[in-house]
Amino acid sequence: MLRVYNTLARKKEEFKTLEPNLVKMYVCGVTVYSDAHIGHAMFALVFDIVRRYLTYRGYDVRLVINYTDVDDKIINRANSLGVDASELAEKYINEFRRQIEVLNILPATVNPRATQEMPQIIRMIDGLIEKGFAYPAKNGDVYFRVTKDPDYGKLSGRRIEDMQAGARNEVGEEKEHPMDFALWKASKTGEPAWDSPWGQGRPGWHIECSAMNLSHLGEQIDIHGGGNDLVFPHHENEIAQTESYTGKPFARYWMHNGMLQLQGEKMSKSIGNLVTIDEFLSRHEADALRMMILNGSYRAPLSYSDDIVDAAERGLDRLRSGLKPAQPGATSTSTNVGTELDKQAETTQQTFIDAMDDDFNSSGGLAALFELVRSINTARDAGASNAQLKPAQDTLTELTSVLGLRLHEKKSSGGDADKFIALLVDIRTEMRKEKNWGISDLIRDRLKDLGVAIEDNKDGTTWHW
Ligand SMILES: [Zn+2]
Structure with missing residues (x-):
């Protein structure tokens, strides 16, 4: 539930x-x-x-x-x-x-x-x-009573009685009561204005x-x-x-x-204590900001500092570690690790839902996901195969995407790797123009191994993590 x-009720409600x-x-x-x-x-x-x-x-x-x-x-x-x-x-x-x-x-x-x-x-x-x-006032304003x-x-x-004490009409206002507020404001010169029954x-x-x-x-x-x-x-x-x-x-x-x-x-423009979204994105990956919020409670104030950004980035790395492939040579004959991991994935799903059902308790939801990552990593160390890891990894991917996190792609706007990938894609395009299919396929395959997908379409080539 x-x-x-x-x-409005000052409490949690169904x-x-x-x-x-x-x-x-x-x-x-x-x-x-x-x-x-x-x-x-x-x-x-x-x-x-x-x-x-x-x-x-x-x-x-x-x-x-x-x-x-x-x-x-x-x-x-x-x-x-x-x-x-x-x-x-x-x-x-x-x-x-x-x-x-x-x-x-x-x-x-x-x-x-x-x-x-x-x-x-x-x-x-x-x-x-x-x-x-x-009521419309004589000056062309309309106020709520x-x-x-x-x-x-x-x-x-x-x-109203308590608020009234400090309130008074501003110059030019014609209110019946100081707490009345404007629904419509008569335009002054140089302001955008629309026609209305009140001018x-x-x-x-x-x-x-x-x-x-x-x-x-x-x-x-x-x-x-x-x-x-x-x-x-x-x-x-x-x-x-x-x-x-x-x-x-x-x-x-x-x-x-x-x-x-x-x-x-x-954080506000009037105080000047702000970090613009673009400034943040030039230094950190986009999901770090989301992770900062997920780590806390949405209703509480969030105090911005280098420390909490670091913690968010570490959290993302930890979640991503769960998606690493099995050790080379690991086969599914080794242990019953797989079954245990499947069970763990199911438990995680329920724990995640229980936390989020409690007024979107995202830090509780994340705690369940970190627990799952720990189990996946333990299973991998114990020799679990990719097939054994997959169901738990799929659960991890699914639930993190419910929170809007992107584990597969490291969205580093302006990150170094992105520039080199773009360069390789450009070189491949030149190779294709010269019909050098051997090199162009080699670039595509090697990038694929690194987790980069290339798509050729009629407008050119695009790539993504
Ligand atoms: Zn609004």
């Missing part, structure tokens, strides 16, 4: 979907205005692991991850660079897509963008005004996610995810808007990942 920690075998899942994505850092990769990796495991457990997962492509930060950066805000957003969306692929994060079912959801956003704000949950929502604060555990303006951040949920998943969803820095106000406000609009409970499970920290503080 899968159990999931639900921020996982039951709205519809059998289908998981509707929404995760708040990035605001695209500058180079993404590894803190941004953390949420994407955490929910990729969740998604992969749910798929392994037999669910169809419909995953929606948005791009926030209209926002103060984007507008300010675009203005300071003298470029169009939409161009800037497009550039960083493309970069993030590339990085997601290198990190082996499966693409979402849909990646909606705020700017493409204006009709739905306006429809929703209009509906909230009609029901008395929102928090006092009209009896359970406002239920996700973050805050009460030219743009949506507030929170309503964008409510509208994208409604468009792509419907009124009710199974999992709503995001970083735990989004619990308040973003997710609190999303619940308030959506439930006030539909009159139905919104998400069944609210899942939040811990923050990636550097030098004791949340």
Whole structure:
């Protein structure tokens, strides 16, 4: 039985979907205005692991991850660079897509963008005004009326009365209550703007996610995810808007990942304590970042340091050691090692599932896999043949791929070996042009022995580990 920690209930709960075998899942994505850092990769990796495991457990997962492509930060950066805000957003969306692929994060079912959801956003704000949950102010803004929502604060555990003390209207705001928040903001000069019944303006951040949920998943969803820095106000406000609009409970499970920290503080652009995804990838293989997260608990903060990257890389090497072939000359006549190993593989599978079923306890899942690696390596040392090792090795490959790890290919972006392989493939292409089949086949076969597959097709030759 899968159990999931639900921020709304403040405890682990049995996982039951709205519809059998289908998981509707929404995760708040990035605001695209500058180079993404590894803190941004953390949420994407955490929910990729969740998604992969749910798929392994037999669910169809419909995953929606948005791009926030209209926002103060984007507008300010675009203005300071003298470029169009939409161009800037497009550039960083493309970069993030590339990085997601290198990190082996499966693409979402849909990646909606705020700017493409204006009709739905306006429809929703209009509906909230009609029901008395929102009001247009004289300055062209539209605000959500928090006092009209009896359970406002239920996700973050805050009460309006407590929050009110520190809150006050910013200059230019015309709210009835200081905790009211903007659904629509009247545009200032130089800002991107859309037509609306309340004049030219743009949506507030929170309503964008409510509208994208409604468009792509419907009124009710199974999992709503995001970083735990989004619990308040973003997710609190999303619940308030959506439930006030539909009159139905919104998400069944609210899942939040811990923050990636550097030098004791949340990694963020504003503090400047960050490592960009590209910087990380220039020094380490992509799976090391995933392994760092798998080693910890997704809900806890993760403190970035050379030590934890080293530990992640050592862990990957250890997992890979399980896939080494038998000793030369080993035959299956030696011992009953094979049967024992088969049994161990079955136990591992169950231990892995038990751990992951407990709120995606990936470090527990990994512990089971390390145990299996130890058994495989012991069996190999005892003379087990490749045939005897294979079932356990297949289990290892299968379960590591459930976690999104790639044991067969060492994804070292810019790694030294890759350059030499590319060189050999180029030389082989020249040999083929000269119809020197002997050398070209020799290169192909020798690379194959090293675990590199070459494929010739009409557009040329590709290779992979
Ligand atoms: Zn959101």
